[in-house]
Amino acid sequence: MIYKKVIYFAFLLLLLFSLLYECSKPEIDPNNPYLGVKTALIKTLQSSIIDGDTLWTFPDDRIYAMTRCPIGSKYWVDHYNKFGQKIKTQWFGENDSLIDWETNKYDRNSRLIISKYYQSPHKLRRTIKYHYDKNGLLLEKSNFSKASKSQDREIYTYNSNGIITEFQDYWNGELKIKDTYTINPEGKHTQRIRCYPNGDTLFVVNYFYPTDDLIEESYYLPENDSLSFTLLKKIKNGNIIERTTIRDDRIRNIDRFEYNLNNQLIVQIRTVPSRQSGPPHKTLSEHHLDNKGKPISDLIFDLTDGKKTILQKTEYECTYY
Numbered sequence: 668m669i670y671k672k673v674i675y676f677a678f679l680l681l682l683l684f685s686l687l688y689e690c691s692k693p694e695i696d697p698n699n700p701y702l703g704v705k706t707a708l709i710k711t712l713q714s715s716i717i718d719g720d721t722l723w724t725f726p727d728d729r730i731y732a733m734t735r736c737p738i739g740s741k742y743w744v745d746h747y748n749k750f751g752q753k754i755k756t757q758w759f760g761e762n763d764s765l766i767d768w769e770t771n772k773y774d775r776n777s778r779l780i781i782s783k784y785y786q787s788p789h790k791l792r793r794t795i796k797y798h799y800d801k802n803g804l805l806l807e808k809s810n811f812s813k814a815s816k817s818q819d820r821e822i823y824t825y826n827s828n829g830i831i832t833e834f835q836d837y838w839n840g841e842l843k844i845k846d847t848y849t850i851n852p853e854g855k856h857t858q859r860i861r862c863y864p865n866g867d868t869l870f871v872v873n874y875f876y877p878t879d880d881l882i883e884e885s886y887y888l889p890e891n892d893s894l895s896f897t898l899l900k901k902i903k904n905g906n907i908i909e910r911t912t913i914r915d916d917r918i919r920n921i922d923r924f925e926y927n928l929n930n931q932l933i934v935q936i937r938t939v940p941s942r943q944s945g946p947p948h949k950t951l952s953e954h955h956l957d958n959k960g961k962p963i964s965d966l967i968f969d970l971t972d973g974k975k976t977i978l979q980k981t982e983y984e985c986t987y988y
Contacts, residue, residue: 694775694776694777695750695751695777696751696777698929698930698960699751700751700931700956700959700960700961700962701745701747701751701753701961702750702751703749703751703959703961703987703988704747704751704961704985704986704987704988705746705747705985705986705987705988706744706745706746706747706985706986707744707745707747707962707983707984707985708742708743708744708983708984708985709742709743709744709745709981709982709983709984710725710741710742710743710981710982711725711742711979711980711981712724712725712979712980712981712982713725713978713979714976714977714978714979714980723980725741737758737766737767739760739761739766740758740759740760740766740767741759741760741761742758742759743756743757743758743759744756744757744759749988750777752771752773752777753771754770754771754772755768755769755770755771756768756769764787765787766786766787767784767785767786767787767792768784768785768787769782769783769784769785770782770783770785774799776803778797778799778803779797780796780797780798781794781795781796781797782794782795783795790813791813792812792813793810793811793812793813794810794811794813795808795809795810795811796808796809796811800825802829804823804825804829805823806822806823807820807821807822807823808820808821809821817838817839817840818839818840819836819837819838819839820835820836820837820840821834821835821836821837822834822835822837826850828854830848830850830854830856831848832847832848832850833845833846833847833848834846841864842864843863843864844861844862844863844869845861845862845864846859846860846861846862847859847860847862855874855876856874857873857874858871858872858873858874859871859872859874860872867889868889869889870886870887870888870889870895871886871887871889872884872885872886872887873885873887880901880902880903881899881900881901881902882898882899882900882902883897883898883899883900884897884898884899884900885897886898895914896912896913896914896919897912897913897914898910898911898912898913899911899913904926904930905930906924906926906930907924908923908924908925908926909921909922909923909924910922910924917940918940919939919940920937920938920939920940921937921938922935922936922937922938923935923936923938927956927960929960931954931956931960932954933953933954933955933956934951934952934953934954935951935952935954936949936950936951936952936970937949937950937952946971946972946973947971948971949969949970949971950967950968950969950970950978951967951968951970951975952965952966952967952968953965953966953967953968961983961985962983962985963982963983964980964981964982964983965980965981966979966980966981967979967980
């Protein structure tokens with residue numbers, strides 16, 4: 668009799684733990700390209716042509732830092748859990764020495780809630796926390812620096828339809844910048860005004876919608892209400908397929924984007940018209956994916972002289988669960 672009770676009690680415990688586990692499992696995005704990836708070793712190399720041969724080297728630190736790498740890093744490794752969430756990034760330098768790393772924590776709705784950044788060996792540099800409302804909209808992002816004891820905050824406000832109406836940026840507890848948005852009856856932004864705490868305007872953005880698939884953003888400076896530049900964005904299936912930057916009544920650059928059937932970016936072409944009578948400067952970025960949509964490599968080419976000269980490549984070496 669006692670034996671049967673023990674078995675029954677153990678069964679109830681197993682059932683309870685199973686229910687708790689199922690309830691704690693995060694929502695899974697089936698289109699997440701990192702779903703099933705365990706680690707991704709990522710390194711960026713730049714090309715140099717010497718005596719007709721292509722020589723690959725690590726980029727200059729100042730250039731490489733633009734790819735979110737700390738100074739001195741040679742490559743980084745992203746770690747993922749079984750749900751495709753990035754839980755850790757490690758940056759490595761010479762002789763595979765660990766320089767910095769970060770850790771991420773998510774809630775059951777797969778929303779990032781805490782990021783911690785460390786400097787080798789075990790120095791916590793800063794902690795970033797994210798707070799959301801019941802609908803998943805980001806309400807606050809707080810950045811606490813361990814070294815300076817300072818805390819920066821970003822606060823977001825929305826209307827009843829979930830459209831942002833205000834943004835506030837605090838540095839070390841003091842309000843530095845505030846954005847105020849105007850929304851039309853169709854629920855689209857028509858204006859954004861960025862101000863300093865004293866009310867002085869930093870810039871104004873006016874939004875126009877000539878057609879359903881075109882957005883015009885005009886940036887104005889407060890001095891004489893002068894136009895700084897204009898962005899024209901063509902939209903298709905929710906993705907930007909073309910973006911044109913206009914300054915001083917002249918096109919400064921045109922970016923064109925292509926996506927696969929899963930809405931993953933695979934091609935970007937940038938064209939910068941020449942200020943002289945020469946040909947425009949063109950670059951091509953290719954994002955190569957496998958048949959499951961997982962990254963293989965990123966390549967950047969120069970197309971200016973009519974040839975396809977490779978400038979830079981980023982390689983992804985993935986391991987899987």
